[in-house]
Amino acid sequence: MPVPIINKTSWKIFVTVHMQKHQYSLQPTSSPTDESTSSSLLCNNKPTGITLSGCVLEHVHVYSNKTLLILSDGVVFEEQLHLYLLDLDNTILDTARISAPYCDGIFHLSSDSTANTCHFLFIGNGLWHITILDRYQWRRPFSEPYGVHRQWGWRQAFSVSYNNMK
Numbered sequence: 820m821p822v823p824i825i826n827k828t829s830w831k832i833f834v835t836v837h838m839q840k841h842q843y844s845l846q847p848t849s850s851p852t853d854e855s856t857s858s859s860l861l862c863n864n865k866p867t868g869i870t871l872s873g874c875v876l877e878h879v880h881v882y883s884n885k886t887l888l889i890l891s892d893g894v895v896f897e898e899q900l901h902l903y904l905l906d907l908d909n910t911i912l913d914t915a916r917i918s919a920p921y922c923d924g925i926f927h928l929s930s931d932s933t934a935n936t937c938h939f940l941f942i943g944n945g946l947w948h949i950t951i952l953d954r955y956q957w958r959r960p961f962s963e964p965y966g967v968h969r970q971w972g973w974r975q976a977f978s979v980s981y982n983n984m985k
Contacts, residue, residue, distance in 0.1 A: 842862070843879055846858060857874070885912065888904075919965065958972065
């Protein structure tokens with residue numbers, strides 16, 4: 820029996836369907852009295868072996884073969900969001916955290932998100948944008964908006980921007 824040839828178009832469709840079959844959930848690993856919260860990531864109710872900061876899965880945004888997870892600490896006025904970008908194998912491609920001292924933030928997803936961009940309100944009087952990039956891009960450390968924290972590095976798999984609405 821001949822092996823079917825998969826062209827690029829059908830591969831993209833397969834990847835999209837495959838990603839939609841992934842259902843992510845969290846299992847808290849820290850007690851409610853701990854200062855920092857952490858959770859184990861479950862994919863289709865199976866442990867992935869990945870521990871993430873945060874205990875509430877606020878939003879999942881799928882683009883191409885990547886999944887953006889937005890987590891909070893479960894506080895009524897969240898003071899930080901944890902951002903994780905995963906590939907099909909649940910490997911973490913990029914991470915960031917949005918927080919600012921003495922600022923209260925309540926996560927609210929905007930309805931005008933696009934295929935590769937997620938828009939939301941959080942800290943400040945503006946709209947936050949996370950754009951999932953098709954491939955790694957060069958990043959200057961300390962060049963992102965106030966409140967965005969990343970590990971030291973020169974590349975990014977998603978970009979974070981902020982537009983003040985005042």
